[in-house]
Amino acid sequence: MYCTRKITDAVTWVGGCDRRLSLFENLFPVPSGVAYNSYLILDEKTALLDTVDSSISRQFLENVLHTLDSRPLDYLVINHMEPDHCANISELLLRFPGLKIVGNAKTLTFIRQFYDMDLEGRTITIKEKDTLPLGRHTLHFYLTPMVHWPEVMMTYEESENILFSADAFGCFGALNGNIFIDELDYTQDWLAEARRYYGNIVGKYGPQVQAALKKLSALEIAVVCPLHGPIWRSDIDLLLDIYARWSSYEPEEHTVALFYGSMYGDSENAVNILAAGLADAGIRKIAVYDISCTHISFLIAEVFRCSHLVLTAPTYNSGIYPAMLNFLHDMKALNLQNRTVALIENGSWAPASGRQMRTLLEEMKQMKILEPVVTIKSSLKEDSLDSLLQLKESLAASLRDGHSFQA
Ligand code: FEO
Numbered sequence: 396m397y398c399t400r401k402i403t404d405a406v407t408w409v410g411g412c413d414r415r416l417s418l419f420e421n422l423f424p425v426p427s428g429v430a431y432n433s434y435l436i437l438d439e440k441t442a443l444l445d446t447v448d449s450s451i452s453r454q455f456l457e458n459v460l461h462t463l464d465s466r467p468l469d470y471l472v473i474n475h476m477e478p479d480h481c482a483n484i485s486e487l488l489l490r491f492p493g494l495k496i497v498g499n500a501k502t503l504t505f506i507r508q509f510y511d512m513d514l515e516g517r518t519i520t521i522k523e524k525d526t527l528p529l530g531r532h533t534l535h536f537y538l539t540p541m542v543h544w545p546e547v548m549m550t551y552e553e554s555e556n557i558l559f560s561a562d563a564f565g566c567f568g569a570l571n572g573n574i575f576i577d578e579l580d581y582t583q584d585w586l587a588e589a590r591r592y593y594g595n596i597v598g599k600y601g602p603q604v605q606a607a608l609k610k611l612s613a614l615e616i617a618v619v620c621p622l623h624g625p626i627w628r629s630d631i632d633l634l635l636d637i638y639a640r641w642s643s644y645e646p647e648e649h650t651v652a653l654f655y656g657s658m659y660g661d662s663e664n665a666v667n668i669l670a671a672g673l674a675d676a677g678i679r680k681i682a683v684y685d686i687s688c689t690h691i692s693f694l695i696a697e698v699f700r701c702s703h704l705v706l707t708a709p710t711y712n713s714g715i716y717p718a719m720l721n722f723l724h725d726m727k728a729l730n731l732q733n734r735t736v737a738l739i740e741n742g743s744w745a746p747a748s749g750r751q752m753r754t755l756l757e758e759m760k761q762m763k764i765l766e767p768v769v770t771i772k773s774s775l776k777e778d779s780l781d782s783l784l785q786l787k788e789s790l791a792a793s794l795r796d797g798h799s800f801q802a
Pocket of ligand 1: 475477480543562622623
Protein backbone atom coordinates (compact mmCIF):
# COMPACT_ATOMS: atom_id res chain seq x y z
CA MET A 396 0.00 0.00 0.00
CA TYR A 397 1.21 3.50 -0.80
CA CYS A 398 2.58 5.78 1.93
CA THR A 399 3.10 9.35 0.76
CA ARG A 400 2.87 12.91 2.03
CA LYS A 401 2.05 16.11 0.24
CA ILE A 402 4.65 18.87 0.26
CA THR A 403 2.47 21.25 -1.75
CA ASP A 404 -0.63 20.65 -3.87
CA ALA A 405 1.52 19.64 -6.81
CA VAL A 406 4.55 18.10 -5.10
CA THR A 407 4.42 14.80 -3.21
CA TRP A 408 7.03 12.97 -1.17
CA VAL A 409 7.10 9.43 -2.59
CA GLY A 410 10.18 8.17 -0.75
CA GLY A 411 10.52 5.69 2.05
CA CYS A 412 12.73 4.49 4.87
CA ASP A 413 14.93 1.52 5.71
CA ARG A 414 15.15 0.70 9.42
CA ARG A 415 16.81 -2.69 8.83
CA LEU A 416 20.04 -1.40 7.34
CA SER A 417 23.06 -1.84 9.62
CA LEU A 418 25.71 0.02 7.68
CA PHE A 419 25.01 2.81 5.21
CA GLU A 420 27.48 2.48 2.30
CA ASN A 421 28.51 -0.68 4.16
CA LEU A 422 30.51 1.72 6.36
CA PHE A 423 28.39 3.86 8.64
CA PRO A 424 26.13 2.52 11.41
CA VAL A 425 22.59 3.85 11.10
CA PRO A 426 20.93 2.90 14.39
CA SER A 427 17.92 5.06 13.51
CA GLY A 428 17.71 3.84 9.93
CA VAL A 429 17.84 6.01 6.84
CA ALA A 430 15.34 7.77 4.59
CA TYR A 431 15.53 7.74 0.81
CA ASN A 432 13.55 10.72 -0.42
CA SER A 433 11.99 11.05 -3.84
CA TYR A 434 9.61 13.74 -5.04
CA LEU A 435 6.92 13.71 -7.71
CA ILE A 436 5.59 16.87 -9.38
CA LEU A 437 2.22 16.72 -11.14
CA ASP A 438 1.60 19.43 -13.73
CA GLU A 439 0.82 19.35 -17.45
CA LYS A 440 3.88 17.14 -17.47
CA THR A 441 4.87 14.84 -14.61
CA ALA A 442 8.39 14.78 -13.20
CA LEU A 443 10.03 12.56 -10.61
CA LEU A 444 13.06 13.93 -8.77
CA ASP A 445 15.39 10.98 -8.15
CA THR A 446 14.44 7.43 -7.17
CA VAL A 447 15.40 5.37 -4.09
CA ASP A 448 17.53 2.47 -2.88
CA SER A 449 16.70 -1.09 -3.95
CA SER A 450 15.78 -1.98 -0.35
CA ILE A 451 12.55 0.01 -0.60
CA SER A 452 11.73 -0.36 -4.31
CA ARG A 453 8.36 -2.00 -3.69
CA GLN A 454 7.14 0.80 -1.41
CA PHE A 455 8.51 3.43 -3.76
CA LEU A 456 6.80 2.05 -6.85
CA GLU A 457 3.47 1.85 -5.03
CA ASN A 458 3.92 5.48 -3.96
CA VAL A 459 4.74 6.67 -7.48
CA LEU A 460 1.94 4.74 -9.18
CA HIS A 461 -0.65 5.89 -6.65
CA THR A 462 0.39 9.53 -6.92
CA LEU A 463 0.42 9.44 -10.71
CA ASP A 464 -3.14 8.07 -10.59
CA SER A 465 -2.82 6.37 -13.97
CA ARG A 466 -1.00 9.28 -15.60
CA PRO A 467 2.29 8.51 -17.38
CA LEU A 468 5.60 9.66 -15.95
CA ASP A 469 7.19 12.10 -18.40
CA TYR A 470 10.54 12.93 -16.77
CA LEU A 471 12.91 11.40 -14.26
CA VAL A 472 15.40 14.01 -13.08
CA ILE A 473 18.56 12.45 -11.64
CA ASN A 474 20.22 14.94 -9.32
CA HIS A 475 22.62 12.33 -7.97
CA MET A 476 23.64 9.13 -9.73
CA GLU A 477 24.65 7.07 -6.67
CA PRO A 478 22.89 3.72 -6.37
CA ASP A 479 21.08 4.56 -3.12
CA HIS A 480 18.97 6.89 -5.28
CA CYS A 481 19.05 5.13 -8.62
CA ALA A 482 17.94 1.55 -8.13
CA ASN A 483 14.66 2.01 -9.97
CA ILE A 484 15.63 3.71 -13.21
CA SER A 485 15.28 0.62 -15.39
CA GLU A 486 11.95 -0.31 -13.80
CA LEU A 487 10.56 3.15 -14.56
CA LEU A 488 11.85 3.04 -18.14
CA LEU A 489 10.03 -0.26 -18.63
CA ARG A 490 6.79 0.93 -17.07
CA PHE A 491 6.67 4.29 -18.87
CA PRO A 492 7.68 4.01 -22.56
CA GLY A 493 7.62 7.79 -23.02
CA LEU A 494 9.80 8.52 -19.98
CA LYS A 495 12.86 10.68 -20.52
CA ILE A 496 15.84 10.62 -18.15
CA VAL A 497 17.07 14.13 -17.36
CA GLY A 498 20.66 14.55 -16.22
CA ASN A 499 23.97 16.18 -17.11
CA ALA A 500 26.66 14.54 -19.22
CA LYS A 501 28.37 12.98 -16.21
CA THR A 502 25.06 11.63 -14.91
CA LEU A 503 24.50 9.78 -18.13
CA THR A 504 28.06 8.44 -18.13
CA PHE A 505 27.55 7.09 -14.62
CA ILE A 506 24.23 5.42 -15.54
CA ARG A 507 26.03 3.48 -18.24
CA GLN A 508 28.87 2.59 -15.86
CA PHE A 509 26.55 1.23 -13.20
CA TYR A 510 23.83 -0.35 -15.31
CA ASP A 511 23.16 -1.99 -18.64
CA MET A 512 20.05 -0.38 -20.06
CA ASP A 513 19.04 0.86 -23.48
CA LEU A 514 18.94 4.65 -23.18
CA GLU A 515 18.73 5.36 -26.92
CA GLY A 516 16.28 8.25 -27.39
CA ARG A 517 15.41 8.19 -23.68
CA THR A 518 17.66 10.93 -22.32
CA ILE A 519 17.77 14.73 -22.09
CA THR A 520 21.23 16.12 -21.35
CA ILE A 521 21.12 19.39 -19.48
CA LYS A 522 23.75 22.01 -18.76
CA GLU A 523 24.12 24.63 -16.06
CA LYS A 524 21.00 26.82 -15.70
CA ASP A 525 19.03 24.93 -18.37
CA THR A 526 15.31 24.85 -17.68
CA LEU A 527 12.59 22.27 -18.12
CA PRO A 528 8.98 23.57 -18.25
CA LEU A 529 6.34 21.27 -16.83
CA GLY A 530 3.36 23.67 -17.16
CA ARG A 531 2.85 25.97 -14.21
CA HIS A 532 6.11 24.63 -12.76
CA THR A 533 9.54 25.13 -14.27
CA LEU A 534 12.70 23.31 -13.23
CA HIS A 535 16.08 25.05 -13.25
CA PHE A 536 19.25 23.00 -13.05
CA TYR A 537 22.38 24.01 -11.13
CA LEU A 538 25.49 21.86 -11.36
CA THR A 539 27.07 21.39 -7.93
CA PRO A 540 29.97 19.04 -8.64
CA MET A 541 31.67 17.20 -5.76
CA VAL A 542 28.86 17.71 -3.29
CA HIS A 543 29.86 14.90 -2.92
CA TRP A 544 30.11 13.23 -6.36
CA PRO A 545 31.15 14.87 -9.64
CA GLU A 546 27.79 14.56 -11.40
CA VAL A 547 25.74 16.06 -8.57
CA MET A 548 23.31 18.81 -9.46
CA MET A 549 20.44 20.55 -7.73
CA THR A 550 17.07 21.36 -9.21
CA TYR A 551 15.18 24.52 -8.34
CA GLU A 552 11.46 24.81 -9.01
CA GLU A 553 10.73 28.48 -9.56
CA SER A 554 6.96 28.79 -9.04
CA GLU A 555 7.05 27.35 -5.50
CA ASN A 556 10.70 28.14 -4.69
CA ILE A 557 11.58 24.53 -3.94
CA LEU A 558 15.19 23.37 -3.98
CA PHE A 559 15.78 19.67 -4.62
CA SER A 560 19.25 19.52 -3.13
CA ALA A 561 20.54 15.97 -3.74
CA ASP A 562 22.64 14.73 -0.79
CA ALA A 563 23.31 18.27 0.44
CA PHE A 564 21.42 19.09 3.63
CA GLY A 565 20.84 15.35 4.15
CA CYS A 566 20.84 13.40 7.38
CA PHE A 567 20.96 9.85 8.69
CA GLY A 568 17.77 8.57 10.33
CA ALA A 569 14.46 7.19 9.14
CA LEU A 570 11.54 9.60 8.92
CA ASN A 571 8.89 8.64 11.40
CA GLY A 572 5.78 10.07 9.78
CA ASN A 573 6.97 13.59 10.52
CA ILE A 574 8.90 14.42 7.39
CA PHE A 575 9.04 18.20 7.86
CA ILE A 576 11.51 20.02 10.06
CA ASP A 577 8.72 21.95 11.79
CA GLU A 578 7.22 18.65 12.92
CA LEU A 579 10.46 17.60 14.68
CA ASP A 580 12.82 18.72 17.41
CA TYR A 581 15.76 19.10 15.05
CA THR A 582 18.36 20.27 17.55
CA GLN A 583 17.56 17.58 20.08
CA ASP A 584 16.88 14.64 17.80
CA TRP A 585 18.47 15.26 14.39
CA LEU A 586 21.40 17.67 14.52
CA ALA A 587 23.95 15.09 15.72
CA GLU A 588 23.07 12.70 12.91
CA ALA A 589 23.04 15.53 10.36
CA ARG A 590 26.53 16.46 11.54
CA ARG A 591 27.67 12.83 11.33
CA TYR A 592 26.25 12.56 7.82
CA TYR A 593 27.86 15.83 6.71
CA GLY A 594 31.25 15.23 8.32
CA ASN A 595 31.73 11.72 7.03
CA ILE A 596 30.10 11.89 3.62
CA VAL A 597 30.40 15.48 2.45
CA GLY A 598 33.05 16.79 4.87
CA LYS A 599 36.02 16.47 2.52
CA TYR A 600 34.35 18.79 0.02
CA GLY A 601 34.02 22.01 2.01
CA PRO A 602 35.19 24.29 -0.82
CA GLN A 603 32.74 22.69 -3.23
CA VAL A 604 29.91 23.08 -0.69
CA GLN A 605 30.87 26.74 -0.31
CA ALA A 606 30.75 27.15 -4.10
CA ALA A 607 27.30 25.56 -4.16
CA LEU A 608 26.06 27.81 -1.35
CA LYS A 609 27.33 30.83 -3.26
CA LYS A 610 25.59 29.67 -6.42
CA LEU A 611 22.32 29.15 -4.55
CA SER A 612 22.53 32.41 -2.59
CA ALA A 613 20.65 34.39 -5.23
CA LEU A 614 17.65 32.05 -5.12
CA GLU A 615 14.61 32.59 -2.97
CA ILE A 616 14.19 29.23 -1.25
CA ALA A 617 10.97 28.32 0.55
CA VAL A 618 11.48 24.56 0.77
CA VAL A 619 14.62 22.39 0.75
CA CYS A 620 14.05 18.78 -0.30
CA PRO A 621 17.17 16.66 0.32
CA LEU A 622 17.58 13.02 -0.63
CA HIS A 623 17.98 11.91 3.00
CA GLY A 624 16.39 13.19 6.20
CA PRO A 625 13.74 15.79 6.91
CA ILE A 626 12.40 18.41 4.51
CA TRP A 627 12.95 22.06 5.41
CA ARG A 628 10.01 24.41 4.92
CA SER A 629 11.03 26.70 7.81
CA ASP A 630 14.29 27.77 9.49
CA ILE A 631 16.16 27.62 6.20
CA ASP A 632 18.53 30.33 7.39
CA LEU A 633 19.55 27.99 10.23
CA LEU A 634 20.23 25.22 7.74
CA LEU A 635 22.31 27.46 5.49
CA ASP A 636 24.21 28.87 8.48
CA ILE A 637 25.18 25.46 9.80
CA TYR A 638 26.28 24.31 6.35
CA ALA A 639 28.34 27.47 5.95
CA ARG A 640 30.05 26.70 9.27
CA TRP A 641 30.70 23.02 8.59
CA SER A 642 31.93 23.64 5.04
CA SER A 643 34.37 26.32 6.17
CA TYR A 644 35.67 23.97 8.90
CA GLU A 645 34.68 26.43 11.59
CA PRO A 646 33.99 24.53 14.83
CA GLU A 647 30.32 24.43 15.64
CA GLU A 648 30.98 24.83 19.38
CA HIS A 649 33.81 26.24 21.46
CA THR A 650 34.31 23.14 23.56
CA VAL A 651 36.58 20.14 24.03
CA ALA A 652 36.40 16.45 23.19
CA LEU A 653 38.98 13.99 24.52
CA PHE A 654 39.69 10.90 22.41
CA TYR A 655 41.81 8.09 23.76
CA GLY A 656 43.10 4.67 22.91
CA SER A 657 44.05 2.68 25.99
CA MET A 658 45.22 -0.93 26.15
CA TYR A 659 45.23 -1.49 29.92
CA GLY A 660 43.47 1.58 31.30
CA ASP A 661 46.49 3.76 32.09
CA SER A 662 46.05 6.18 29.20
CA GLU A 663 42.34 6.24 30.00
CA ASN A 664 43.23 7.14 33.60
CA ALA A 665 45.26 10.13 32.41
CA VAL A 666 42.36 11.31 30.25
CA ASN A 667 39.91 11.00 33.12
CA ILE A 668 42.23 13.03 35.37
CA LEU A 669 42.60 15.68 32.66
CA ALA A 670 38.84 15.84 32.09
CA ALA A 671 38.18 16.18 35.83
CA GLY A 672 40.83 18.91 36.08
CA LEU A 673 39.25 20.80 33.20
CA ALA A 674 35.88 20.52 34.91
CA ASP A 675 37.41 21.90 38.12
CA ALA A 676 38.77 24.76 36.01
CA GLY A 677 35.23 25.63 34.97
CA ILE A 678 35.11 23.95 31.56
CA ARG A 679 31.68 22.53 30.79
CA LYS A 680 30.20 20.07 28.29
CA ILE A 681 33.42 18.00 28.14
CA ALA A 682 33.12 14.93 25.89
CA VAL A 683 35.29 11.80 26.29
CA TYR A 684 35.52 8.90 23.82
CA ASP A 685 37.28 5.54 23.88
CA ILE A 686 38.17 5.36 20.21
CA SER A 687 38.40 1.57 20.29
CA CYS A 688 34.75 1.34 21.33
CA THR A 689 33.21 4.14 19.29
CA HIS A 690 32.60 3.93 15.55
CA ILE A 691 34.89 6.35 13.79
CA SER A 692 31.96 8.12 12.10
CA PHE A 693 30.81 9.36 15.52
CA LEU A 694 34.35 10.54 16.30
CA ILE A 695 34.50 12.46 13.02
CA ALA A 696 31.17 14.11 13.81
CA GLU A 697 32.65 15.30 17.09
CA VAL A 698 35.71 16.84 15.47
CA PHE A 699 33.38 18.80 13.21
CA ARG A 700 31.57 20.01 16.34
CA CYS A 701 34.38 20.81 18.77
CA SER A 702 37.03 23.54 18.68
CA HIS A 703 39.48 21.67 20.93
CA LEU A 704 40.59 18.05 20.65
CA VAL A 705 42.72 15.96 23.00
CA LEU A 706 44.30 12.93 21.33
CA THR A 707 45.76 10.23 23.58
CA ALA A 708 47.45 7.15 22.17
CA PRO A 709 49.78 4.36 23.21
CA THR A 710 52.84 3.66 21.11
CA TYR A 711 52.24 0.47 19.15
CA ASN A 712 54.77 -1.28 16.89
CA SER A 713 56.92 1.86 17.23
CA GLY A 714 54.05 3.91 15.84
CA ILE A 715 50.60 5.21 16.71
CA TYR A 716 48.00 2.91 18.26
CA PRO A 717 46.05 1.65 15.21
CA ALA A 718 42.64 3.04 16.15
CA MET A 719 44.15 6.52 16.63
CA LEU A 720 46.17 6.23 13.42
CA ASN A 721 43.00 5.39 11.52
CA PHE A 722 41.18 8.30 13.17
CA LEU A 723 43.93 10.74 12.20
CA HIS A 724 44.03 9.43 8.64
CA ASP A 725 40.25 9.89 8.39
CA MET A 726 40.49 13.45 9.75
CA LYS A 727 43.11 14.24 7.14
CA ALA A 728 41.17 12.56 4.34
CA LEU A 729 38.11 14.62 5.27
CA ASN A 730 40.15 17.84 5.09
CA LEU A 731 39.58 18.63 8.78
CA GLN A 732 41.31 21.87 9.74
CA ASN A 733 41.29 24.81 12.12
CA ARG A 734 41.33 23.03 15.48
CA THR A 735 43.35 23.33 18.67
CA VAL A 736 44.82 19.97 19.66
CA ALA A 737 46.47 18.59 22.80
CA LEU A 738 48.50 15.38 22.67
CA ILE A 739 49.23 12.66 25.23
CA GLU A 740 51.45 9.72 24.34
CA ASN A 741 52.12 6.53 26.22
CA GLY A 742 54.99 4.11 25.69
CA SER A 743 56.64 1.68 28.07
CA TRP A 744 60.11 1.72 26.51
CA ALA A 745 60.21 4.02 23.45
CA PRO A 746 57.25 6.42 23.37
CA ALA A 747 56.82 7.69 19.82
CA SER A 748 53.12 8.21 19.25
CA GLY A 749 53.17 11.88 20.30
CA ARG A 750 55.78 12.85 17.75
CA GLN A 751 54.04 10.86 15.04
CA MET A 752 50.61 12.32 15.87
CA ARG A 753 52.16 15.80 15.69
CA THR A 754 53.60 15.03 12.26
CA LEU A 755 50.21 13.95 10.92
CA LEU A 756 48.49 16.99 12.41
CA GLU A 757 51.10 19.30 10.89
CA GLU A 758 50.16 17.90 7.48
CA MET A 759 46.63 19.26 8.02
CA LYS A 760 45.69 22.92 7.74
CA GLN A 761 45.51 25.39 10.63
CA MET A 762 45.98 22.86 13.40
CA LYS A 763 47.42 24.44 16.55
CA ILE A 764 49.18 21.99 18.87
CA LEU A 765 49.22 22.97 22.53
CA GLU A 766 52.24 22.45 24.76
CA PRO A 767 53.38 20.42 26.51
CA VAL A 768 52.89 17.10 24.78
CA VAL A 769 52.51 14.76 27.74
CA THR A 770 54.57 11.58 27.83
CA ILE A 771 53.45 8.70 30.04
CA LYS A 772 55.70 5.72 30.59
CA SER A 773 53.28 2.85 31.20
CA SER A 774 51.22 4.66 33.82
CA LEU A 775 50.90 8.15 35.21
CA LYS A 776 53.54 9.06 37.86
CA GLU A 777 54.37 12.30 39.65
CA ASP A 778 56.54 13.71 36.85
CA SER A 779 54.04 12.90 34.10
CA LEU A 780 51.21 14.17 36.31
CA ASP A 781 53.01 17.53 36.49
CA SER A 782 53.16 17.62 32.71
CA LEU A 783 49.48 16.65 32.47
CA LEU A 784 48.52 19.46 34.84
CA GLN A 785 50.50 21.93 32.73
CA LEU A 786 48.59 20.73 29.68
CA LYS A 787 45.34 21.16 31.57
CA GLU A 788 46.27 24.79 32.25
CA SER A 789 47.10 25.37 28.57
CA LEU A 790 43.82 23.80 27.48
CA ALA A 791 41.73 25.65 30.03
CA ALA A 792 43.32 28.97 29.05
CA SER A 793 42.72 28.30 25.37
CA LEU A 794 39.13 27.23 26.00
CA ARG A 795 38.49 30.31 28.13
CA ASP A 796 39.95 32.44 25.38
CA GLY A 797 36.77 31.77 23.43
CA HIS A 798 38.28 31.81 19.98
CA SER A 799 39.29 28.96 17.76
CA PHE A 800 42.68 29.09 16.12
CA GLN A 801 43.04 31.22 13.03
CA ALA A 802 46.34 31.31 11.13
FE1 FEO B 1 22.70 9.39 -0.83
FE2 FEO B 1 25.59 10.18 -2.28
O1 FEO B 1 24.06 9.15 -2.06
